Amino acid sequence: MSENSLFAILMRSPWWISFAVAAVIALLGKIIASGEYFSYGVAFTLPFIVVGSISAWKQRNEPSAARVEDTIEAVSAMSWREFSGLMEKAFERDGFTVKRIDGAADFLLEKQGRTSVVCCKRWKAASQGVEPLRELEAAREAREAREALYVSANGVSDAARQFAKEHRMALMLAPQLARLLRLPRKSLPRK
Structure with a gap:
């Protein structure tokens, strides 16, 4: 089609x-x-x-636009420690073994023999360029990980999106982040 x-x-x-x-x-x-x-x-x-x-x-399982907006507002107000802890718990809930690492990637995920590197340090930035994705690609190669996941609450540039596509990197943007985190309604700010 x-x-x-x-x-x-x-x-x-x-x-x-x-x-x-x-x-x-x-x-x-x-x-x-x-x-x-x-x-x-x-x-x-x-x-x-x-x-x-x-x-x-x-x-049917997609979060509403209001839910996505509320989730992004909530995580944008969090410190790195709070956000990374929330991400770690969400990955563990989804069946991954999570290991915190230093460098371009923040987490090393393992599930069913597959290893992934995850970068979510810059989750608050307005828009991301290609450079952090290049660093994540280098981290994936260095750790011989099969997959790479880049998390951004506020989106990435078109060049970064193209880079991710060319290098088979997954992007976790606002809707996917809201679905992964599944914050309870009381954690979301009220309007």
Whole structure:
């Protein structure tokens, strides 16, 4: 499927948009097509209902935009000690053996014989460039780790995103961070 096709765009959009498009098509079908042709008009809604259902299934565990924003606000107010402890507990909860390390990477994760290096020191910075990712890549090579994960609450530059893609590095940005940390509501600041 082309990245810019209507259905690809709908798959990346909130699930309810596909159902809204289906409802509009059905309404237009009711207005334009009468009687026996109405069922053909309704048939055109089926692809949108399928895409909406797939999107809803994929998005069922995704944190809401408000939850992501609240989580980022909470972690941005934390010290490095608090944040790193929270990250360590979250990785352990997900079944990793976690070892703190020094240098470009902060953690060495092991699970099922696979080793990963994780860098999350600069989680508060507004936007990250390529240099920290280069350092993480060097740490991965030095430790002969299979994977590298870079954590940033506020995003990375396009050049950094491209570098990560070229070097098969995973980026953990705000939505993934909110999903990993699963902060209780009482830990999130109230507005």
